[in-house]
Amino acid sequence: MSDDPHPDTVASALLAGISVLVRRVRQVPVEGGLTMPERTALSHLARSGATTSSALAREAQITAQAMGATLGALRDRGLVERRPDPNDGRRALLTVTEAGHQALKNKRNARAELIARALTGGTFSPTELEQLAAAAPLLERLAQNI
Template identity: 75%
Template sequence: MNEDLDPGKVAASLLVGVGALLRRVRQVPTGGGLTMPERTALSHLERSGPTTSSALARDVQITAQAMGATLAALRSRGLVERSPDPDDGRRVVLTLSQAGRRELKDKRNARTELIAQALAGGAFTPAELEQLAAAGPLLDRLAQNI
């Protein structure tokens, strides 16, 4: 086996590269004003669907109190909606509003544009751009297999 293809070394290299990319993209302001906890809550609601505040806090591994504050801010801006749980009227179910979906989409589009500008800036050869294009689906598949 080629030493460069050792799974442990590939894993370490991927973690360093993907981690650096994510940190950098998160550091560059893209507008919208969402905090990291707010973005995390909205993204989780988008992926997983309606849920309770306590379940959402558990899923994203923060305290119920911190999630409550985050959700209050999101509700005040119309990004999250509350409704009674159809199975248990004592509980409240949270859903992502249309405004919340737009906010997430706008944030993602801004980040996509940021990366596209970096790719188009001449720092990458056409062959490297092909490699990066091929890496996207592979990284997604890797994430699904963890």
């Protein structure tokens, strides 16, 4: 009989721990911050490059109307630009502006600072910090395999 943890046990423990971490980190307020729908739309747009509102809505799995309202708020704040599609004049392509990229970076930095503060609060030993550092690429690889 092996002492190796069963994949189901590991999966349940990871899901529970990561779910709490993600919920807590998402609550980090950032001055002039983005709402969750705005951050999601902006992140999708930053990853996909120039695209249409309907394509973003499909990718985010929300209605075109909801995406339109979110993108309108992002445009009003200068975080997203709308330009005519050079291949189809009837469509508009959306892109993230420099201010939009900065807003995403600010949110990521605030989250990283929150986690760094928690890690340096004295509740983690040097060995535990090494274990967390070693787990980070494994978690990323796990996410890519889902």
